[in-house]
Amino acid sequence: MISLRHITIQAGSFNLRDLSMEIPTGSHTALMGRTGSGKTTLLEGICGLRSIRSGSIWIGDREVTNLPPGQRGIGLVPQDGALFDHLTVRQHLEFALEVRGWALERRETRSQELAEWLGLTSLMDRLPAGMSGGERQRVALGRALAFHPPVLCLDEPLSALDDQTRGEIVAVLTEIRNRTGITILHITHNRSEAERLADRILHLRDGRLES
């Protein structure tokens, strides 16, 4: 479970004040709101990429408020994928594992497993340049899931995709949830996308959360 307890985040002149919410383990929660409502700011706060002024953040029974991003157990998939242009798909899938000191054999096994699952086996030695939007998002998902994080944060992962590719990624996200039981927090401004994927929809309005 992700638990936010009375958190306040300041981003320039913009404020999120006294926000509290609980996201049950294994759920897919969509967080909706207009552009500029603070969705991404909140996500950055949860991921540890933006400091919070007060309150606490818990993942399971562990308080992560002051932990660095890499120790929170959160996989992040940004809107544009933010792939590393100098790394191949294989290196993307093994990135977190290498940083975390996994042995080569274990890394290879895990990256192969993810590649087969996400349909990336034929792309393993490719660089991101020239890959389609759907391929890039599948690589970004594989990179985020490689180290078995208990939480997956998605920041509008479908907004830059065409209809057909969006359908593909929706199927991949559904399978990820079914296979791993991971807790998903999914930021979107698309209602049909939220209704199709999420079992809970929250709205961020004027710095406040509403169900």
Place this chain on the structure above:
Amino acid sequence: MSPRSDTPSSPSIDESRRGLDLGSDRRFLAALILLGGTYVSLLLAMVAADLFYTTPGHLWHALGSPEIRYAIRLSLLSCTLTTLLSLWVAVPIGYLMARFEFPGRAFLDALLDIPIVLPPLVIGLSLLILFQTAPLRALETVFPVTYAVPSVILAQFMVACAFAVRTLRTTFAQINPRQEQVAMTLGCNRAQAFWRVVLPAARPGILTAATLAWARALGEFGPILVFSGATRMKTEVLPTTVFLELSVGRLEAAVAVSLLMMGSAVVALLLVRTWSGTGLAGVSSLRNG
């Protein structure tokens, strides 16, 4: 100090560049070509005049002169050291300026541009005055700088580094900060994210900055004349040679050395074009996600 979150949004150069369409815009395009062509023609005429003035024999004779060979060796050594020193400083400054907000940032920004806007002669004069202060005069008793080879490197560095800083600041600003943030969620600390993600992405920009710093250092003359003097076989770099050869009326040798420098500058600028082209392509693909 807080991270900056601005991301690039302007269209790439490739997208905004258009082929010439000689239709209804013919007169307008002709005017543009005429006006721009004047400058380009003058540049080409200058190079052609130098080429026709000298002969392979002059060039060969110049290259055989011990003074000019010394100047070539010192220029290569000092420009290379200046480039390495410039990158050593410009990478951290460029990254800090591109990514973080901190008190005094606007002042630092202006300060870093001083070597670009000031006449190079003034940089040399300021260095000379700086080395007249008590602590640096004490330093010079054990490690001579003024009117010695280190002064050549320092004078080149003070000017060339400013250009490297500008280039790298733009380079780092164009790299999507989300990449670093994702790397941090994957287990990197900020330093690891910098080494594993930002520096490789900045490689074309670093090569461009290095080449610009090298080319700029090669052509530096004003601060060297003031701070290092123009002593043959001691603080003589290629621009000094041109000056000295001119001052004794050996125009052929001066032109030969000028052509040598021009050739080096053209090669350096072609490398910059190649590397910055690669860099922009990389940045463009980052933008497209």
